[in-house]
Amino acid sequence: MGPSDECLLYAELLANIRQISLAASLPTPCDASTQLALSADGQTVQLKHGRSSFHLTLPAKASLGAKLLPIQDQQKGRTSLAWRLPLDATSLSTSHQADPVPWSATDLDPSSGVACRQCRAVVVPSGAVKSWKDLPSENWAEMMEFWHCHKPDHKHRTDHGEESGEADDRTLAARGYGASSAISAQEGVGFVDLTTLLLAESDCQNVTLGFFDFRAVALTLLKWQIACASASCVAPGIPECLAATIVSTISRCGAAKSLITPLPETIRAGEEHGVARGAIHIWVLNSSIVYSSNGTSRITPAIKLLYRPISRGEAHKMLEEINCDAQEINLPAQAIGKVVHHLEESNALLPPTERLFKEWRVGLLTRWEFKA
Template sequence: MAANSQPPSSAPGIPLALKPNIYAEFLPRLGRISVVIHLPTPSTHKTKALLAGDGLHLIVDHDGASTSLRLPAKARISAEHVPGQVKPGLEKMSWRLFPTSEEAQAALNIETGAVPWSAADLKPGLRVACRECDEHIILPNTIEAFKGLPSENWAEMMEFWHCHKPADVHVDGSAGAAGAQNKASENQLASRGYGANSTISAQNGVGFVDLLTVLFSQSDCNCLLVSISNLPGPVPSTRSQLPTCLPHQIRALKKASASLVVRRPIHLPEIEPLALLALSELPKEHANPRVYAAIPPYDGEHESTVSRDFSGFRALDVLCHNCKTQLGCLDSRKNGLSLFKWKLDLVEQQGIEKGPYSSAPPSLSQCLAAALIATQARSGSAKVVLQGAEEAVTVWILNPHVTFSCSAKQGVHAMKLLFQPRTMDEEEMLLPDQVVREIRTILERGNGYLPLDEKERHFHPTEGSWTVSLLER
């Protein structure tokens, strides 16, 4: 039954535990709006569930109080969907509503694989700043172009093509001329980045955009710090102690280099240019003391020390010089700094038309959802392991495109998935431990939006229980 009046607000002064728990989920592919209501006490003959006249709100009257929820999509008003009068003695009620044809079509037209801050969205000349404190990282007009990075299996695909491409057969017997022509063709393709030995490398004035990060040249970035690791021995407490303590720290780093995340021993002459910063300049909440080294200035004639010495995505962390927020990681495979999108702000100059990146900078949740969709499309597997050096979370994508409403949030686009805080033999996405921990917190928060009886799923006894979550997009 449809209510003719506009939906009233929840009665003030009622504790949240005594209010009905309403959850609604719109599944565009099925063309249904699922509604689940949990009552704090069993229903009576006075309990009612009504669909408002605008088709956008569901109203529940129970124990003399009225609670309303904005639906994730506008529903067609039909008396048989919501019964109005509720049977007494129920603590849980559920219905399926039909969305309007306009809502259903609009939801299907939404691009499920949209990438936040794609290369096409970003304009040259942007100022890149730390989102936490607005400290500038890259000055305006430094970046002249943004380009999209290829998918992670790009190198394997190019190597496969190079090794297995069909050989040309010439009936005229001109093998020498054909060989020279093929060699010239290979050289031309290699110059365009299609050769088997081609690699992506950071370039001055260019930002390479990935699903989660933007790769910049080290020489374009200012006021960044790199965390080496936990080192043995005392750490200098003041800047004045640095000259006398520096040799000791160098010896400690050289001795510990074999057990650190670097892939080869570090030679003493290569470490000397690094300038250690005092722990007194770091936030007090750092429980484990860490030594930080400033990125040395880039010298075109002598390759950067940091870029040459360390390898691996997890070797070094890039920090904001002002607030010490981790902004990304040094990626020596690409000889640049991979900065996380959700840690950055892109600021335009006055007089330039604003792009889609300025009004709503992406969150970690949105970037992760786009990366999971791309990984599933590439690998064909719905399970992805978010793998850190010590932390790991395995996610299992159930539905990449849902819209939900609950008491905390209404009309939110999300991805529905399962997760377990452990690793499995599945497709991996390598991330720093801190990012994996942040993702686990986001997934646990997404679990709180769901009804009480839909928070966990059990499939196989050996796998244990899976936690259900909603990852906002």
């Protein structure tokens, strides 16, 4: 059977309204042979069209058991069909759960070494890192000032006659409360961010991946380029790490739009591979969906978004505007090209009528899923 004879099935869990959205795209108009049936357990659907039959596992269990789903009169003769299936009462408690943070500190094995995922060369020897610690959010210093209405150890005057404000500022900075405070690498300690691991240079060897962080005096290793023993049997990729960053950005500042731009120190290497010419403008529609498609073999948690590739110049111009409503997210230049490829592949899983919105394309960015 050629690609032109294939039927596309796509289902999306709509947990907020307790329904499953199901769409089918047919190679030829709907006719008397077209039928859609739900299995007795409510987990799968079977589409028959012409002499072909297609199956899809739903992202959650539907409450209608062993039922032939009707095709409405207005859908007859069309190539695009759609249904809404009621969600089973037990599905919300047992449905797909996604952890938005890939490889948190508690997931990583303290005794584990770190290796390059591609060539398996050891980057951090086993035992070099004694403990893993999660880094705070990007606005941690500002939040400390907000949480403490009265600064810790507040005194009106010191023994040396200093004004209380000056003494307090120095005390707070020494304890890590000041806005000028910065995280620096510690030997034997691995710091974990949403997308990277931060390690002391003395704990690393054979480093040809990642980059040096001069502010933290540390080596920054990208999670999607390394292998490390963890509680999850699945290692995160670029989409999962980016999705975690987007979710964190929305939680922190409520911005639905983001500009994915290349890290300056990675642009030259990206240009050598022909992938550093642009950026990505994204607009999040739903930060937590679960979908399935007969174009892929798994049920996938994802962020549903609109995206459009743009030039770096256009991205910088947008960021300089006073009324810019997008937050900037930096990724290595080569990673941006892979994100675009991932979004294009996900766009092809959607029904043709749902792939475009004006100048935007619709994409599904895979979220991290913990698998023990």
